[in-house]
Amino acid sequence: MSLIQQLEWRYATKKMTGEKVPAEKLSNILRAIQLAASSLGLQPYTILVIENQAIKEKLVPAANNQPQIAASSQLLVFCAWTDITDKHVVAYIENIAKTRKVSTESLAGFKAMVDGSINSLTVEQKQIWASKQIYIALGTALAAAALEEVDATPMEGFNPQQFDEILGLEAKGLKSVVIMPIGYRAANDHLANAAKVRRNQSELFQFI
Numbered sequence: 001m002s003l004i005q006q007l008e009w010r011y012a013t014k015k016m017t018g019e020k021v022p023a024e025k026l027s028n029i030l031r032a033i034q035l036a037a038s039s040l041g042l043q044p045y046t047i048l049v050i051e052n053q054a055i056k057e058k059l060v061p062a063a064n065n066q067p068q069i070a071a072s073s074q075l076l077v078f079c080a081w082t083d084i085t086d087k088h089v090v091a092y093i094e095n096i097a098k099t100r101k102v103s104t105e106s107l108a109g110f111k112a113m114v115d116g117s118i119n120s121l122t123v124e125q126k127q128i129w130a131s132k133q134i135y136i137a138l139g140t141a142l143a144a145a146a147l148e149e150v151d152a153t154p155m156e157g158f159n160p161q162q163f164d165e166i167l168g169l170e171a172k173g174l175k176s177v178v179i180m181p182i183g184y185r186a187a188n189d190h191l192a193n194a195a196k197v198r199r200n201q202s203e204l205f206q207f208i
Ligand SMILES: Cc1cc2nc3c(=O)[nH]c(=O)nc-3n(C[C@H](O)[C@H](O)[C@H](O)COP(=O)(O)O)c2cc1C
Pocket: 010, 011, 012, 013, 014, 066, 153, 154, 155, 156, 157, 158, 178, 196
């Protein structure tokens, strides 16, 4: 099973069956998200994994009634931190120190660099920056789901303010950015067997 074969297999699933994704497959998808690259390594986001059916159903109207929300096995909601503070940076530096068995003092130069990058941004710019990191995690999640033969739909077609309200995200210091239901394609999904539409490589790439 190659990555290319699985990227050809996957598609943005419109109709799911409600069948549950086995725990090991879910775990591999979440591990891939955990391993996604992020700028400075800060991972300025939190991903909600919603399994509760009543909550998924409550979110349906806030997602243009798209049926994948309720018929998913899990709904992943990628949320940006509303702010990135010194507390986050200190926790990150401590994690590096613990993981790599080095002193926090030896990381002072790196911390100053991270502080410099973060502190040069307004709160709004930090949220935009966090959202960019989220899309890398989303792409990684899509590829990981495909490798697990789990269907997934990247979705921006929802109302983030309504999601934030329903999920009480403000109190958690989070803002929803993009969502990804995972599950299994329904046999009568009209796009299940549709050919992939992509721009030609000669248009997409310029070799210089
Ligand atoms: C950021 C993003 C947001 C998207 N939002 C939706 C959405 O709300 N609903 C939906 O059915 N598909 C959504 N799509 C799926 C795209 O329409 C789909 O990926 C694109 O047409 C390419 O088709 P494929 O992924 O099936 O190969 C979204 C895709 C991305 C990357």
